[in-house]
Amino acid sequence: MYGRYGNDLLNAVLVICGMALVLIGQIFGFIILLPVSYVFYIFAIFRMLSKNIPARQKELFAFLKLIAPVKSRLKIQKDIWQHRNTHKYFRCPECKQWLRAPKGRGKIQVKCQKCGNDFIKKV
Ligand SMILES: [Zn+2]
Incomplete structure (x- = not known):
């Protein structure tokens, strides 16, 4: 793995989304979701083994920027519940x-x- 990008949050989300698609496909009988889940897995493996680290970091920052409002909303809801x-x-x-x-x-x-x-x- 020397010189490779490795794992990050986006890869974990991609793998979890792929697993969720397989599960949904199994439960509701949507066979088409299985090959779609492969796209998520292949992209996660591609990112993990990539040597173009700046590009992978750019993707990660774009993803973090995309989910920032959701994370903020979840944090507020957690604070409201705790207090x-x-x-x-x-x-x-x-x-x-x-x-x-x-x-x-x-x-x-x-x-x-x-x-x-x-x-x-x-x-
Ligand atoms: Zn104000």
């Missing part, structure tokens, strides 16, 4: 930035850190 007993999460009415405040304080005045908007919120 559901102590904090209330809400969005700024102007810029839609997520904000949080301790629960049980009644009506509070909130100032958004991002846009500076002042508003009243019941928490």
Whole structure:
């Protein structure tokens, strides 16, 4: 593997997508998904064995940029769940930035850190 790109998150996602396609194909009887899954596996192996490391890194960064909004949304949902007993999460009415405040304080005045908007919120 010396000089080869190796494994990364995109390869793992490609293999998992390929496995998911095989599973879906088996469950619902879509035989066409099996050769489609091979495309994912072959691309993952190609990326792993490639010596063109800058190109593979460019693909990885494009993929990370693509999934960044999804990761951000999942992190917010995780935070909301973890702090559901102590904090209330809400969005700024102007810029839609997520904000949080301790629960049980009644009506509070909130100032958004991002846009500076002042508003009243019941928490
Ligand atoms: Zn705001």
